[in-house]
Amino acid sequence: MKAFAQLYAELDQTTRTGRKVEAMARYFAAVPPADAAWAVYFLSGRKPRQAVPAKRLKAWAWEQAGIPEWLFGECYHAVGDVAETLALLLPDGGTASDRTLAEWVHDRLLPLRELSEAEQKASVLAAWAELDRPQRFVWNKLITGAFRVGVSQLLVTRAIAKVSGLDGDVVAHRLMGHWEPTPAFYAGVTAADAADAALSRPYPFFLAHPLEGDPAALGPPAEWQAEWKWDGIRSQVVRRGGQSFIWSRGEELVTDRYPELKAMADRLPDGTVLDGEILPWKDGAVQPFADLQKRIGRKTVGKKLLADVPVVVMAYDLVEGGGVDLRDRPLSERREMLEVLAADHPALVLSPRIAFDTWESLARQRAASRERRVEGMMLKRRASPYRVGRVRGDWWKWKVEPYAVDAVLIYAQQGHGKRSGLFTDYTFGVWDGDQLVPFAKAYSGLTDVEIGEVDAFVRRNTREKFGPVRTVKPELVFELGFEGIQASSRHKSGVAVRFPRMLRWRTDKKPEDADTLEQVKALLAQGVG
């Protein structure tokens, strides 16, 4: 635990990814494989099911600290992280523990789930008493999850590649999918033999960069393939060894949630991996994303839901064919093979290629994106391999301009993590008669300087507090952008918007210049909804 707490501190003490990778590599090289496996597990964002509800941890901590619940709440709002708040409030005491991370996980963390509340309390209090402040913090993190130490699976991958001398792509591939953090697993990840792709394992997704400028800068149109940018769930369909697996981009195995996709995959030849988008699909046309939301998160789907919201995978790439990893082949070749495959499998919906000779003609077609219920276009270099992660240059997303509405800041709440202690989470209202009705929440789009100014405004202009939420003087106007709008009976305004964010702070506008609910509802009629 000492070494892991030290690693956590080192990761936390630098903003440079290079140093983070070095710190992890040093750790992996120094600790037993059992510890390394658990460190990979936690640092790549995985966590066991939370053994002790945060509510209990909080109650024990305020009891230990001798403070009332309301004061704990005030502290939590200022800190923005449960594990950290607990560690800061607990009375001093304890020393560094010499037992290993794996011992702490196996002997103390995992058994917690099976204990009664009283036994849990005794165990957690004993751990708190035993550990020093940095270790206590890490211990709390192990229980509550959400490490927030600026490490992604990609960085963990790089660190393992560094210690093992393996190619980063090989490590990334081995880290995908379901695995147990055992010494054997870690040995497998770092083993030299690369022919080990487990049956279910998808490939790391290749992600596109947003295209900001003129596509003409990309070169001759003939070198590019254009497709619509579908608004669904990025997914890989894996068919190997007579089994089918559906993965979402969050690396979640979702096979059971989409029986119709499994049925389609079951008919694919062995050794096939498709990359595509899960879309709600009816009568040959894509349906609003809001429909798909009814399926997301449902572990079991009833007959009615299956009939109401059928889904397809809109396939756009073939990553593995005939059991061969095709990622190094050019897109043009992969696409050809995908089309051949689709010809034999009518249930496989192919993402159409958009015909264009000039960038101007493509831009004209893009203008019709909303009517098609797509977010814009994807531009892919025909010669491009299927890369790992967000690599610039070959795949671009060329989204249509978002909808924009001027709205007034009416509520604010403090953020979390990096934004803890700052009012960064805002609710905006539009006019309905002489009332401002809440219409969207937005957290992103402002610069740090602007956030500082809005934060100061909120503190000076708070009218009421409801728990962590402040009602503020309606004065600041922001232009909000969003991707889609839908009628909703669950929202006070009667509309729900998708991906709302702040486009700019309209310091030139007064609250009375903000848009009205009527104007917002008029957008509903524009086709997307």
Place this chain on the structure above:
Amino acid sequence: MAAPLVEITDAGLYCPVGDFHIDPWKPVGRAVITHAHADHARPGCGSYLAAAPGRRLLDVRLGSPNLTPLAYGETVVRNGVSVSLHPAGHVLGSAQVRLEHRGEIWVVSGDYKLEADPTCTPFEPVRCHTFITESTFGLPVYRWDAPADLFAEVNSWWRANRDAGLASVIFAYSLGKAQRVLAGVDATIGPIFTHGAVERITQAYRESGIELPPTTAVGESVRGGKKAWAGALVIAPPSADGSPWAKKFEPASGAMASGWMRVRGARRRRALDRGFVLSDHADWPGLLTAIRETCATRVLATHGFAAVLARWLRDHGTDADVIATRFGDEDETQAPEEPPT
């Protein structure tokens, strides 16, 4: 109950009987000043009364004002109100203002801390009936480590950077914190450079008789170009963080010295490598200790987590309330302790 000895007006804290203001934020006739930070000491008043050790700092900050220096503990009488100044331990010359009128005693704390600080006189509790206290760090998550432990951390960071060929840039408020850092670090590790704003105040500290290790202002010609910074400690105000000025020390490790660094989010937001938890304000246990030692029957909290502190005190049987000043807005959090000058 008698009329309050101190009330809040448009211009700030005001003693109606004595007819003077304490740390006014608008120009007034007569001002009593707790310390030289810009949100407490503003120019334009007819006359100033302040603790003698801070005289030089006020000269620098306010441009030689019409100032009467008062030794700690010395009393002057204004319209029948006895006024005396007592060490607050915040920065050089910082004072609590004690007011006595017909047996009624009020103390205005200004900003204060209880930790040892070689650059100023330590805080002294003053018994009173009503205590107006700051509450910048009025949450129990704010607890400071012993200064010796903290400086051991700073020194080992500086030493490791030096050995790796990096400059160590530490952001600290130019009045008070910067000098406390100077007094606390091990100056044998390497040369120390300062930002112009820090150097000016450091000079004023030296002229006030505070011993500090030698420093060189960055602006002055430094031989050796880029190499001059490797291994050095650079002390700069927080406003220099992220500026082109700060870039010239690269390759460097950046750190901030502030009580806000107790919470990881505050440091990570600034994208700094290190946050040293070093504050010139009282932490939560410090606030409670200071309040208890005044034996005050009534406490007015201001400047910080005032509502939280007042509620805690009320729950523990002390008559307490919030008094809204502009030393920081209600529930001020991440604002710099020292506004840009």
